Amino acid sequence: MxxxxxxxxxINMTKFGKHPDKDTVDLASAxxxxxxxxxxxxxxxxxxxxAGCLMGGGFIAQQIQKQxxxxxxxxxxxxxxxxxxxxxxxxxxxxxxxxxxDMGLAVGVEKLAGAGLLGxxxxxxxxxxxxxPSGRFGAVAPTDGRIGTDTMPGTFAQVGMEYGHKYGGxxxxxxxxxxxxxxxxxxxxxxAAYTKRMTLEEIMxxxxxxxxxxRAMCSANCDGGAAAVVVxxxxxxxLSKEQQRRAVKVSASVLTTDPYQEACQVLPDVNTLTxxxxxxxxxxxxxSPSDLDLVELHDCFATAELVHYDNLMLCEEGGAxxxxxxxxTWRDGSTPVNVSGGLESKGHPIAATGIANIWEICHHLRGxxxxxxxxxxxxxxxxxxxxxxxCGVHILEKSAL
Amino acid sequence: xxxxxxxxxxxxxxxxxxxANQCTSCKARFFDRxxxxxxxxxxxxxxxxxxxxxxxxxxxxVTFAAPGVPVPFVAAVVDCGGTSVRGNVxxxxxxxxxxxxxxxxxxTTYSLGSDDNGVEAIGFGFEPA
Numbered sequence: 001m002x003x004x005x006x007x008x009x010x011i012n013m014t015k016f017g018k019h020p021d022k023d024t025v026d027l028a029s030a031x032x033x034x035x036x037x038x039x040x041x042x043x044x045x046x047x048x049x050x051a052g053c054l055m056g057g058g059f060i061a062q063q064i065q066k067q068x069x070x071x072x073x074x075x076x077x078x079x080x081x082x083x084x085x086x087x088x089x090x091x092x093x094x095x096x097x098x099x100x101x102d103m104g105l106a107v108g109v110e111k112l113a114g115a116g117l118l119g120x121x122x123x124x125x126x127x128x129x130x131x132x133p134s135g136r137f138g139a140v141a142p143t144d145g146r147i148g149t150d151t152m153p154g155t156f157a158q159v160g161m162e163y164g165h166k167y168g169g170x171x172x173x174x175x176x177x178x179x180x181x182x183x184x185x186x187x188x189x190x191x192a193a194y195t196k197r198m199t200l201e202e203i204m205x206x207x208x209x210x211x212x213x214x215r216a217m218c219s220a221n222c223d224g225g226a227a228a229v230v231v232x233x234x235x236x237x238x239l240s241k242e243q244q245r246r247a248v249k250v251s252a253s254v255l256t257t258d259p260y261q262e263a264c265q266v267l268p269d270v271n272t273l274t275x276x277x278x279x280x281x282x283x284x285x286x287x288s289p290s291d292l293d294l295v296e297l298h299d300c301f302a303t304a305e306l307v308h309y310d311n312l313m314l315c316e317e318g319g320a321x322x323x324x325x326x327x328x329t330w331r332d333g334s335t336p337v338n339v340s341g342g343l344e345s346k347g348h349p350i351a352a353t354g355i356a357n358i359w360e361i362c363h364h365l366r367g368x369x370x371x372x373x374x375x376x377x378x379x380x381x382x383x384x385x386x387x388x389x390x391c392g393v394h395i396l397e398k399s400a401l
Numbered sequence: 402x403x404x405x406x407x408x409x410x411x412x413x414x415x416x417x418x419x420x421a422n423q424c425t426s427c428k429a430r431f432f433d434r435x436x437x438x439x440x441x442x443x444x445x446x447x448x449x450x451x452x453x454x455x456x457x458x459x460x461x462x463v464t465f466a467a468p469g470v471p472v473p474f475v476a477a478v479v480d481c482g483g484t485s486v487r488g489n490v491x492x493x494x495x496x497x498x499x500x501x502x503x504x505x506x507x508x509t510t511y512s513l514g515s516d517d518n519g520v521e522a523i524g525f526g527f528e529p530a
Contacts, residue, residue, distance in 0.1 A: 117467060125469035129517045131405045136433040138409025140522050141513055145470035146407065147524075148487040149463045154476055157461035162478065165458050165502040172497065210476075211462035211497055260440040263485035265431060267459065267478045 005233035006093050007247040008396070009103070010039025013356040016224035016347035017193040018113040024056050027225035028109035029067045031352075035105070035227035040243050043069030046229075047101020050076040050091035052084035052351040053109050064107060073101075082300065083384045084108055085226060085354025086255065086392025092230050093253050102235035108356075109225035110349035116221070117151055152387070153218050153301055154210035158267055160303025161212070163310070169321035170306070172212040176203045179217040179302040179344055181330055186341025188331075188372035193222040193347030217302035222347035226355035245401045248362045251285035251379075252395035270304065270385050274311035277393040281381070282313070285395040289313045292335060293377040294364055296357035298385045299342040309337070312383060312393075331374065339364075339372055354392055357382040365398040407513060407524040408432075417510045417525065418453050419486060422446040430484050452482030453508040454530055460502070462495050475500050479527050481508075491526035505530040 012034035014027050022030075028051065036042055046069075051061035061075035074095075080087040085108030092104030116122055131140035144150040164170030183198040198206075198216055206214040231239075236247055258264055258273040282288060289312065297312060299305035306320050314335050315323035323329070329337035340346045340360040343353065361380035363369040378398045385391050406413055410432045412420050421430035426443035430451075437444045460477035475490040477500075490506060493499050506527035513522035 117465070122467055125467050127513070127516075131513075131516045131520050131522045133405075133409060138434070140405055140407055141524075142469075143408065145463070145466055145472075145474055146489065146513070146526075148478075148489065149461065149466065149474075149476040151463060151466055153465070154461045154463045158459040158476065158478060161461065161502060162459035207465070208462075209465040211464070213461075260429065262429070262483075263478065265433070265439065266485045266487045 003232070003234035006096060006250040006253070007231050007233065007236050008228055008250060008358065008362055009041065009231040009236065009243060009247050010035045010037070010229040011227070011359045011362050012038055013191060013226040013352065013359045014224050015191045016222045016349060019223040022223070024053050024060065024109045024111050025063045025067055027223060028053070028060060028064050028107050028227070031109065031225035031227040032064055032105060032107050033068055035229050039229035040240070041103065041229060043071055045103050046071065046073055046105045048074055048092050048095040048104035050078055050088040050104070051107040052078045052088045054079055054081065054084050054350045055110060055112065060109065080390040081386025081388045082298065082350050083255070083354055083386030083390035083392045084351035085356070086384045086394065087354065087390065089228055089230070089355055089358065090253050090255050090392065093250065096230060096232050102232040104230050105227065106230065106355060107225065107227040108351035108354060110351050111223045112221040112349055113223045114221065149210065151210060153213045155268060155387070156301035156304045157210045157213050159270055160306055162267065163307045163320065167318040167321070172204065173200070174321060175212045175217060175302040175306065176200055176214070178305050178324060179203050182299060182338050182342035182344045183216065185331055185339050186345035189341050189346060192341040192345050193220050194345045213301050213303055217344060219300045219343035219348035220345065222349055224347060224349035224352045224356065226352040226359055228355050228358060241401070245399055246366055247399050248365050249397040249399065250394060251287065251397045252281035252393065254281045254284065254393045256391045258389045268387055268389055270389060271307060271311050273389055273391040274308060274383065274385065277391045278312045281393040281395050287379055287395060291379050292381050294336045294339055294361065294374045294380045295383070296338055296340060296360050297383040299338055299344055300348060300385070302344065305337070305342070308383060312381065331372070336374055339374060354384040357384065358394055358396065361396045365396060402515065403520045405520055405522050407522055411523070411525050413523055417508060419451040419508065419525070420448050421451055421484060423449040451484050451486065455479040455481035455486065455506060455527070457490065457500065457502060457504045457506060458485065460490060460500055462497065462500070477527065479506055489526045490528070492528035
């Protein structure tokens with residue numbers, strides 16, 4: 001192991017779902033303590049802490065410290081929409097890369113069970129008594145529902161439909177079949193919020209939220225936490241053989257935002273920044289998409305999963321529909337995607353997601369994924385998108401030991 | 402009855418159309434109040450009229466929205482002569498059978514109602530052309 005490499009030494013995710021008796025600090029602490037135990041280290045070994053809780057606001061990092069160890073290390077509270085967890089991880093990695101410390105802890109947590117529609121799309125809308133212009137569009141009344149939609153299911157529905165306009169081949173049924181795959185995968189994941197296999201008929205017949213996304217095709221709001229301990233290659237050399245054997249190499253860690261494109265301020269462009277992040281990550285890691293044994297990508301909606309096959313270069317440009325139809329992304333296919341069940345069934349506790357997807361990859365690379373183990377997995381990719389936008393891509397490799 | 406447009410980039414006279422803030426340097430177009438250009442950081446803009454006909458580049462039919470937002474409605478991105486515009490498809494059934502990708506539409510307006518001072522707000526949408 002090269003001294004300037006970065007490794008995941010320990011990682012954990014809580015069960016995703018409903019935790020009515022636990023608050024965000026409980027869930028974050030549980031994940032952090034378990035990640036430290038998994039790593040065989042303690043808070044005293046940590047040189048940096050980065051943590052996020054998107055909807056909770058405030059000082060989640062310091063709140064975690066107050067429960068599990070106030071050691072005086074620098075703490076960064078990060079917020080980057082659905083990429084918050086990946087941003088926390090990247091922050092800890094950057095501190096190590098900068099030479100400020102040799103070990104760090106990243107935590108993401110959220111309480112979202114029963115939250116309903118999120119973001120601007122969930123706020124109650126009503127007209128005032130007088131039409132008076134306000135805001136950046138000089139609007140005299142709310143625009144949501146009158147000039148497009150602010151809802152996430154509607155926004156991402158348009159992302160998938162736009163791909164269809166460009167390349168053809170999309171349909172309600174196609175998107176529903178992507179969801180069918182992820183719900184089928186979830187049955188093997190005991191930590192998923194929902195583990196029920198759903199038939200295509202059940203998915204298409206479920207409550208329509210924003211055509212073509214039915215409820216079953218939307219990410220599941222739930223509670224959950226995830227945490228990772230990262231370590232420098234030089235420090236890892238001083239640790240036990242067992243720690244070295246279970247350590248997972250972070251071959252690439254990339255964060256991007258969207259460069260200006262025509263229309264990107266009309267409908268969020270989740271494509272360009274993902275393509276750039278993927279290209280950079282493959283370059284950093286020295287691997288190609290065909291080397292990937294599994295991928296966890298940001299299927300916040302079934303319509304989003306399709307476009308990311310293309311954005312992550314898992315298929316030829318414009319070929320995402322054929323790629324999915326070939327069966328490639330099922331767990332027995334050539335490029336298994338979202339074997340955890342994805343955000344649609346595993347659940348999407350926002351700030352935890354960007355670490356939980358890395359936990360899933362690590363689990364397989366360590367050969368510890370039980371019934372859902374992808375046999376012989378050596379390389380995996382984890383991807384998240386935070387609308388606004390931020391994109392995190394991490395490529396992980398099995399220890400050489 | 403006095404009128405006011407729903408948003409300031411909707412111009413009602415002489416015929417309803419949208420206007421964009423176009424960067425004088427790189428020609429990028431924006432509908433909101435600008436501090437500078439997101440593409441080239443230039444700070445000067447000029448008003449340009451946007452074509453009132455276009456094609457539906459993407460759409461969704463929203464059936465579940467925030468409290469106070471009537472559903473269903475069709476939210477779309479319309480390509481108006483090379484400029485992408487966000488808007489609803491109206492005067493059309495909100496069903497997958499009635500709306501399609503690539504469908505031709507044109508700008509139209511409708512009343513949002515009158516406020517306590519008797520001022521009528523006028524909104525815009527796109528209808529099948």
